Amino acid sequence: xxxxxxxxxxxxxxxxxxxxxxxxxxxxxxxxxxxxxxxxxxxxxxxxxxxxxxxxxxxxxxxxxxxxxxxxxxxxxxxxxxxxxxxxxxxxxxxxxxxxxxxxxxxxxxxxx
Amino acid sequence: xxxxxxxxxxxxxxxxxxxxxxxxxxxxxxxxxxxxxxxxxxxxxxxxxxxxxxxxxxxxxxxxxxxxxxxxxxxxxxxxxxxxxxxxxxxxxxxxxxxxxxxxxxxxxxxxx
Numbered sequence: 001x002x003x004x005x006x007x008x009x010x011x012x013x014x015x016x017x018x019x020x021x022x023x024x025x026x027x028x029x030x031x032x033x034x035x036x037x038x039x040x041x042x043x044x045x046x047x048x049x050x051x052x053x054x055x056x057x058x059x060x061x062x063x064x065x066x067x068x069x070x071x072x073x074x075x076x077x078x079x080x081x082x083x084x085x086x087x088x089x090x091x092x093x094x095x096x097x098x099x100x101x102x103x104x105x106x107x108x109x110x111x112x113x
Numbered sequence: 114x115x116x117x118x119x120x121x122x123x124x125x126x127x128x129x130x131x132x133x134x135x136x137x138x139x140x141x142x143x144x145x146x147x148x149x150x151x152x153x154x155x156x157x158x159x160x161x162x163x164x165x166x167x168x169x170x171x172x173x174x175x176x177x178x179x180x181x182x183x184x185x186x187x188x189x190x191x192x193x194x195x196x197x198x199x200x201x202x203x204x205x206x207x208x209x210x211x212x213x214x215x216x217x218x219x220x221x222x223x224x225x226x
Contacts, residue, residue, distance in 0.1 A: 004155075033213070040121060042201060042218040043156075058213070090155055099144050099163075100205045102214055104155035 001026050004105035006091050012111045013081045021076040021108050023091030031094040032074035033058075033102065034066060036087040043090065049074055081112045117202060117217035124223045131189040133220045135202035138183060142204040145178060146214070147187045150199040159187070159200070189222075197224045 007022045025032065030051045035043040045058030049068040063085060065077045074093075078085055088109050092102040116138045125131045137145070142164050148156040162169045162176045162185075169176045175188040185202055199219040206213075 035216075040218055042117070043216040045213060048213060092156075099161050100214070101146070101158050101161065104148075104157070106155045107153075 003027065004091055004093055004103050006089075006105040006108050008108060009106065010109050012113065013078075014113055015082060017081050018077070018079050019081065019110075020078075021089055021091075021110075022073070023075065023105060024073045025091075025093040025103070026072065027093060027095065027103065028071070029093035029095045029103070030071070032068065033092040033094075034064075034074070034076045035090045035092065036060065036085075037090060037107075038087050046076065046089075078110075081110075083112045086110060086112045117204060117215055119200075119202060119217040119220045121218060122221050122223070124225060125192050126225050127192060127194060129192055131187075131192045131196065131222055131224075133187045133189075133200050133202075133222065135185040135187075135217050136183055137185065137202070137204050137215075137217075139204065139206060139215075140180070140183065141206050144205045145176075145185050146203045146205070147174075147176065148201040148203060148216075150201065150219070152198075156201060192222075192224050194224045194226055197222055 004025045033048045034046040044060045047066040049055045052071045067075045088107045091105040094102045119135045146161040147159045149159045150156045173190045177186045201219045203214040203216045
C-alpha cells in the first residue's frame with residue numbers, strides 16, 4: 001500500500017495562474033481532507049469530504065475548490081493563485097470507526113510569486 | 114469553538130526527558146492525539162488517548178490528560194536526536210464534520226547532542 005500520495009511535490013506559480021493539486025489514497029477510506037500548513041499556525045482545514053460525492057468547507061476555504069472524483073481521489077484547485085496561498089498543502093484520509101486517526105500524504109510545497 | 118495551543122519551541126539535551134504541553138478549549142473532545150512531523154514530511158500519528166483516560170504509556174512516550182484543566186502533555190523519555198521534529202497535538206470531536214481534527218500550532222523539539 002502506498003497510503004496517501006500527493007502530486008506534485010513542489011510547484012511555483014505566478015499570481016493569477018491556476019493549478020490543481022492531486023491526492024489519492026489506496027486504503028479504501030471514506031473521508032478525505034485538505035489542509036494548509038503555515039509557520040506558527042499549525043494545520044488549518046481547507047475542505048473535507050466525508051464520503052464519496054460530498055464536500056464541505058473547512059476553516060479557510062476562500063480561494064479554493066475541491067472535487068471528490070471517486071472514493072480514492074480528492075483534488076484541490078486554485079483558480080487564481082495569490083501570494084497568500086504560498087504554503088505547504090497536505091492531504092489526509094480516514095477510515096470508519098476506530099480512533100479517527102487521519103493518515104497524511106507527504107505534502108505539496110507551493111510558492112506563488 | 115476549537116482552540117488548541119502549544120508553545121512553539123523546546124530544546125532538550127540528548128538523554129533528558131522532553132515534555133511538550135498542549136491546552137484545548139472544547140470539553141466535548143473524544144480523542145486527543147500527538148502527531149510527529151519530520152523535516153520535509155507529512156504528519157505521522159505518534160499516539161492518542163481517549164477522553165475518558167488520564168494516562169497512556171507507550172514505550173518511551175507517556176501521555177497525560179487533565180480534563181478539568183483541558184491540558185494534554187507528551188513526555189518523551191531518554192530523548193534522542195532522532196526525536197527532533199515538530200509535534201502537533203490535535204483533538205477530535207464526535208459530530209464535528211467528518212470527525213474533523215483540530216490541530217495546535219506545533220512545538221518544534223530540538224535535541225542537542
